[in-house]
Amino acid sequence: MLRIDSIAKPHMPHRSRTPGQPLRVILVEHDPGIADALSVLIADLGHSICGIAQTESEAVDLALRERPDLALTDVRLGGGDGIAVARRLNLHHGLRSIFLSGNSDHGTMARITETYPLGVVHKPFSHSQLKIALDLAARRLR
Numbered sequence: 699m700l701r702i703d704s705i706a707k708p709h710m711p712h713r714s715r716t717p718g719q720p721l722r723v724i725l726v727e728h729d730p731g732i733a734d735a736l737s738v739l740i741a742d743l744g745h746s747i748c749g750i751a752q753t754e755s756e757a758v759d760l761a762l763r764e765r766p767d768l769a770l771t772d773v774r775l776g777g778g779d780g781i782a783v784a785r786r787l788n789l790h791h792g793l794r795s796i797f798l799s800g801n802s803d804h805g806t807m808a809r810i811t812e813t814y815p816l817g818v819v820h821k822p823f824s825h826s827q828l829k830i831a832l833d834l835a836a837r838r839l840r
Contacts, residue, residue, distance in 0.1 A: 770798065
């Protein structure tokens with residue numbers, strides 16, 4: 699098991715997805731070590747990382763520039779709120795998130811649900827749990 703601690707219309711059209719096509723993912727993660735580990739893991743699963751954002755403004759810039767299929771977003775960012783970032787990406791750019799969370803309390807999960815997530819992966823998580831989340835997201839994005 700890999701251990702990692704630490705409804706508005708979109709203004710941006712998404713790329714067309716065909717079945718089996720690798721996902722283009724932006725990571726919204728403040729810890730460089732975790733972001734590097736996730737990048738390797740996502741590449742091993744056959745998908746591509748089109749950028750890593752540590753802040754809300756970096757995430758918005760990446761979304762505009764790269765037009766990814768989804769964001770893999772940590773709930774807690776250093777000095778920021780990953781749920782608020784995901785809400786903004788969805789509301790203004792039509793980009794949905796899979797959340798990484800060490801918290802499964804009712805309040806956190808209720809806030810995540812309001813962003814129309816593609817999934818939630820609870821920390822610590824395994825390679826297979828992330829694979830399942832990405833596979834389900836790819837199906838939902840078809």
